[in-house]
Amino acid sequence: MSREAPPILRLQDVSLTFRTRAGAVRALNGASLAVHEGEAIGLVGESGSGKSTLARAVLGLNPERSSRIEAGRILIAGRDVTRLSQAEWEGARGHPVAMVFQDPLSFLNPIMRIGRQIAESIERHAPDRRVEERVGELLALVKLPPSLARAYPHELSGGMRQRALLAVALACEPRLLIADEPTTALDVTTQAEILALLRDLREQLGMAMLLITHDLGIVSSACERLYVIYAGRVLEWGRSQDVFGAPAHPYTVGLFQAARADRDAQGRFATIGGEPPDLGETAKGCPFAPRCPSAMAECIQSMPGVTVVGEAGSHAVRCWLYPPAQDAAATAGHVFGS
Amino acid sequence: MWRRFLTYRAGVLAAAYVLLLVLIGLATPFLPGPDPRQISNEVMQAPSLVHLLGTDELGRDVLSGIIHGIEVSLTVGFAAACAATVIGVVIGAAAGYYGGALDLLVMRIAEMFQVVPSFILAAVIVALSGPGLTRVVAVIALLAWPQVARLMRGEVMRIKGLEFVDAVRCLGVREPVILATEVVPNALAPVLAAGTLIVAQAILLEAALSFLGLSSADLVSWGRMLNSGQRFLYNAWWLSVFPGSAIFLTVLAFNLLGDAIGVALNPRTEA
Amino acid sequence: MRRFLLARLGWAVPVILAILIVNFLIIHIVPGDPIQALVGDFPAPPGYADQVRHEFGLDQPVLTQLGLYLLNLAKGQLGFSFANRQPVLGLILERAQFTLLLMLPALVAAALLGIVMALAAAPRAGSLYDSGLTALSLVGFSLPIFWLGQLLVIVFAIKLHLLPAQGMFSLRTRLTGWSYGLDVLWHLVLPMFAVTIYYVAIVARVARASVLDALSQDFVLTAKAKGLSSRHVLWRHVLPNALIPVVTVIGYNFGYSLTGAILVETVFAWPGLGNLFITSIGNRDYPVLQGIFLLTALAVVIANVATDLLYAALDPRVRATRFRHA
Numbered sequence: 001m002s003r004e005a006p007p008i009l010r011l012q013d014v015s016l017t018f019r020t021r022a023g024a025v026r027a028l029n030g031a032s033l034a035v036h037e038g039e040a041i042g043l044v045g046e047s048g049s050g051k052s053t054l055a056r057a058v059l060g061l062n063p064e065r066s067s068r069i070e071a072g073r074i075l076i077a078g079r080d081v082t083r084l085s086q087a088e089w090e091g092a093r094g095h096p097v098a099m100v101f102q103d104p105l106s107f108l109n110p111i112m113r114i115g116r117q118i119a120e121s122i123e124r125h126a127p128d129r130r131v132e133e134r135v136g137e138l139l140a141l142v143k144l145p146p147s148l149a150r151a152y153p154h155e156l157s158g159g160m161r162q163r164a165l166l167a168v169a170l171a172c173e174p175r176l177l178i179a180d181e182p183t184t185a186l187d188v189t190t191q192a193e194i195l196a197l198l199r200d201l202r203e204q205l206g207m208a209m210l211l212i213t214h215d216l217g218i219v220s221s222a223c224e225r226l227y228v229i230y231a232g233r234v235l236e237w238g239r240s241q242d243v244f245g246a247p248a249h250p251y252t253v254g255l256f257q258a259a260r261a262d263r264d265a266q267g268r269f270a271t272i273g274g275e276p277p278d279l280g281e282t283a284k285g286c287p288f289a290p291r292c293p294s295a296m297a298e299c300i301q302s303m304p305g306v307t308v309v310g311e312a313g314s315h316a317v318r319c320w321l322y323p324p325a326q327d328a329a330a331t332a333g334h335v336f337g338s
Numbered sequence: 339m340w341r342r343f344l345t346y347r348a349g350v351l352a353a354a355y356v357l358l359l360v361l362i363g364l365a366t367p368f369l370p371g372p373d374p375r376q377i378s379n380e381v382m383q384a385p386s387l388v389h390l391l392g393t394d395e396l397g398r399d400v401l402s403g404i405i406h407g408i409e410v411s412l413t414v415g416f417a418a419a420c421a422a423t424v425i426g427v428v429i430g431a432a433a434g435y436y437g438g439a440l441d442l443l444v445m446r447i448a449e450m451f452q453v454v455p456s457f458i459l460a461a462v463i464v465a466l467s468g469p470g471l472t473r474v475v476a477v478i479a480l481l482a483w484p485q486v487a488r489l490m491r492g493e494v495m496r497i498k499g500l501e502f503v504d505a506v507r508c509l510g511v512r513e514p515v516i517l518a519t520e521v522v523p524n525a526l527a528p529v530l531a532a533g534t535l536i537v538a539q540a541i542l543l544e545a546a547l548s549f550l551g552l553s554s555a556d557l558v559s560w561g562r563m564l565n566s567g568q569r570f571l572y573n574a575w576w577l578s579v580f581p582g583s584a585i586f587l588t589v590l591a592f593n594l595l596g597d598a599i600g601v602a603l604n605p606r607t608e609a
Numbered sequence: 610m611r612r613f614l615l616a617r618l619g620w621a622v623p624v625i626l627a628i629l630i631v632n633f634l635i636i637h638i639v640p641g642d643p644i645q646a647l648v649g650d651f652p653a654p655p656g657y658a659d660q661v662r663h664e665f666g667l668d669q670p671v672l673t674q675l676g677l678y679l680l681n682l683a684k685g686q687l688g689f690s691f692a693n694r695q696p697v698l699g700l701i702l703e704r705a706q707f708t709l710l711l712m713l714p715a716l717v718a719a720a721l722l723g724i725v726m727a728l729a730a731a732p733r734a735g736s737l738y739d740s741g742l743t744a745l746s747l748v749g750f751s752l753p754i755f756w757l758g759q760l761l762v763i764v765f766a767i768k769l770h771l772l773p774a775q776g777m778f779s780l781r782t783r784l785t786g787w788s789y790g791l792d793v794l795w796h797l798v799l800p801m802f803a804v805t806i807y808y809v810a811i812v813a814r815v816a817r818a819s820v821l822d823a824l825s826q827d828f829v830l831t832a833k834a835k836g837l838s839s840r841h842v843l844w845r846h847v848l849p850n851a852l853i854p855v856v857t858v859i860g861y862n863f864g865y866s867l868t869g870a871i872l873v874e875t876v877f878a879w880p881g882l883g884n885l886f887i888t889s890i891g892n893r894d895y896p897v898l899q900g901i902f903l904l905t906a907l908a909v910v911i912a913n914v915a916t917d918l919l920y921a922a923l924d925p926r927v928r929a930t931r932f933r934h935a
Binding site: 446449450453454455456457458459461462463465466467468538542545546549550551552561564567568571572575578579582585586589590593594597 | 623624627628631635636638639640646747748750751752753755756759760762763767774864865867868871872875876886887890891893895898899901902905906909910913
């Protein structure tokens with residue numbers, strides 16, 4: 001699995017806290033992941049798992065006054081961006097990493113024409129291009145008619161807005177596109193269209209993608225590898241086919257069961273019992289332990305290390321059910337993809 | 339952080355000031371000191387130990403005038419605010435609870451009152467009908483009730499949809515009784531804040547009317563004092579500065595109090 | 610757009626009608642003979658009262674009176690001011706120019722000042738500076754504007770001798786052309802300053818809230834994610850969105866602004882509507898008072914409709930939604 005080029009994006013043990021009135025909340029707790037050039041990666045978790053925070057941390061978009069990266073590094077094409085000042089950030093966003101967001105209506109400026117919103121990206125990242133022509137190209141790229149450049153967001157349907165938002169991001173000419181729940185606000189048919197479009201675009205432009213979602217179905221069809229995140233910790237990761245074939249972590253298993261709406265012996269839907277964790281706790285153990293059907297004494301005391309499961313080192317998990325190998329650190333590095 | 343803290347602190351301070359004003363207002367007839375209507379030959383005296391805030395063109399004591407002026411300001415402020423609040427609560431509650439044509443009619447009327455320049459209308463009415471405290475109170479109440487009515491209507495519409503109201507209805511309680519005993523009491527919190535702000539507006543409006551000379555000449559009021567102060571700006575600054583400060587501080591206090599009440603009764607207010 | 614226009618006119622017509630009826634009713638609140646309200650207390654030529662009594666049908670039933678009253682208004686017949694020896698309508702329109710001369714620059718200045726202050730404060734919501742702005746706007750709300758005017762006169766005109774205290778131009782010398790204009794501007798400074806402070810209180814309060822609101826909108830994240838500078842985001846994305854409610858509030862508060870200007874005029878003897886108003890109170894020149902109410906109320910209605918149209922021009926969403934609901 002190891003590759004020559006440095007990954008376009010790598011997170012190493014990133015911890016991030018929010019200051020709230022109720023106290024500090026640890027939204028990311030030693031999260032690590034890597035995305036290579038051209039790769040499609042899924043980041044899967046429930047709402048509140050920290051997946052959106054992670055995505056925003058990559059572009060420095062978490063509220064500057066109330067959030068802080070406590071530890072770890074975020075490397076974009078090998079450059080650590082965690083130490084960037086606010087002013088430096090302004091130059092660094094959009095290229096090589098761009099982002100599309102969840103709700104296309106609220107994430108588009110309601111009183112600016114679509115064409116202008118796309119043009120702003122072009123002017124910022126590729127100013128020599130003939131802007132109007134390029135806006136037309138980008139609209140065509142996301143399969144929208146060029147006349148929509150003159151439209152306002154409220155005049156578009158949900159799917160069209162998501163395409164427009166995509167065009168805004170693509171205008172930055174990214175090598176990695178982070179898509180934060182890009183289909184959640186859409187109906188099923190439109191979801192499929194947008195996913196197909198994302199796949200086409202990736203092939204056409206050779207761009208990597210980090211797809212953030214709570215929907216495992218989307219990941220299985222669109223992503224080569226996936227990470228499962230819970231309470232700000234990455235609990236399991238690997239090639240999609242491996243994780244789908246043999247989910248290792250009880251949390252992942254629970255997610256799959258909930259997604260397939262398996263019924264138990266009494267005919268009830270399987271859900272993951274218990275409440276999402278309180279992120280304010282500075283608990284030592286595995287965050288899933290309180291809800292875990294297989295929890296053991298160790299689980300509450302400390303967070304397990306990384307264990308490679310399955311063959312070829314393409315699938316790893318952090319769970320006490322899988323006692324760590326001796327050279328855990330070495331394999332961890334390997335599995336993260338360097 | 340700062341906002342919440344300052345709002346709270348200012349609210350307490352304002353409440354203390356209002357309380358003090360009310361006490362002085364009530365005690366005015368028993369206080370020592372010259373009658374504010376008493377003409378003397380010590381005219382246009384600058385502030386001194388004898389006349390702490392100076393005297394006016396007829397030798398009347400400014401401090402005494404300010405103390406006696408409390409009565410007019412507070413009477414007009416409280417009376418107009420109470421009247422406007424009662425009218426607004428009744429009309430707004432009825433409109434919000436029953437809806438339909440009544441609601442439409444009432445809200446259109448309220449809208450019209452909010453569109454017309456209320457001060458000019460008040461001044462024209464008082465100018466034509468003649469001065470008098472009752473008239474001034476009535477005019478202010480007439481112009482201010484729509485604020486309360488709109489608020490009340492919104493609250494009532496929100497509350498009548500809540501579950502507990504349905505529960506009471508299932509007990510067979512009659513609609514007007516539900517409105518009076520269950521809905522209205524739960525909607526009063528924001529109305530209290532609005533009513534306090536109306537006190538401030540009423541005091542300001544009364545002062546402006548008196549400043550234009552639209553109050554009886556024998557009534558001691560702060561606005562009236564500014565009216566005579568206007569003629570002597572060149573020789574007697576104290577005739578303007580002190581009565582104006584009294585108006586300003588009092589209006590400010592009621593505004594602060596209203597804001598603080600609003601924040602205190604609404605936990606969702608931004609920090 | 611045409612349907613939207615019609616909808617707004619459909620709102621304005623009943624309001625105007627109501628204002629006319631209120632004005633008609635005012636005549637009848639004068640103690641004694643309503644003819645007083647139509648003629649005023651200033652000595653009128655003999656026979657004039659009877660002529661008016663006939664014209665307005667004061668001996669007829671109330672509804673006939675209302676009809677005649679509206680008819681007279683439609684003819685632009687607002688009565689005659691004997692104190693000024695001039696028809697009321699012309700008199701008011703003439704003075705209104707001077708009020709607008711005071712009011713409009715103050716409005717523009719206050720709008721700019723209020724927005725700039727809010728832009729500076731909102732990103733630091735909750736800070737001491739931000740709380741200071743809120744406090745300042747509360748002070749503005751609580752200041753009796755005529756007293757503010759008096760204070761300005763005392764400090765800047767009387768104590769410091771910096772600026773003229775009264776009137777619109779110097780009386781001692783006859784100036785023409787540019788120097789006349791400069792002289793008027795010179796006299797405009799203090800009253801305009803007073804009115805501006807008064808308006809800033811409203812604008813800053815609303816502007817702060819709307820800038821804060823716009824800053825927290827999701828599209829700001831998109832704009833940042835594109836790599837735009839925070840200055841660009843503030844001016845091109847946050848400000849235009851924040852301006853819409855500010856413009857609306859300024860427009861809807863035209864009556865409030867007008868009242869402020871009128872009260873300030875009485876302090877500075879600025880020869881606009883406020884001055885006419887206070888001298889007419891002194892002269893018991895009732896037709897003028899009623900005329901001022903009528904015309905200012907109409908102006909406010911027009912300002913409201915104009916604000917709605919401006920709103921529609923600024924916000925593409927309103928245009929569309931109003932289309933659907935109109």
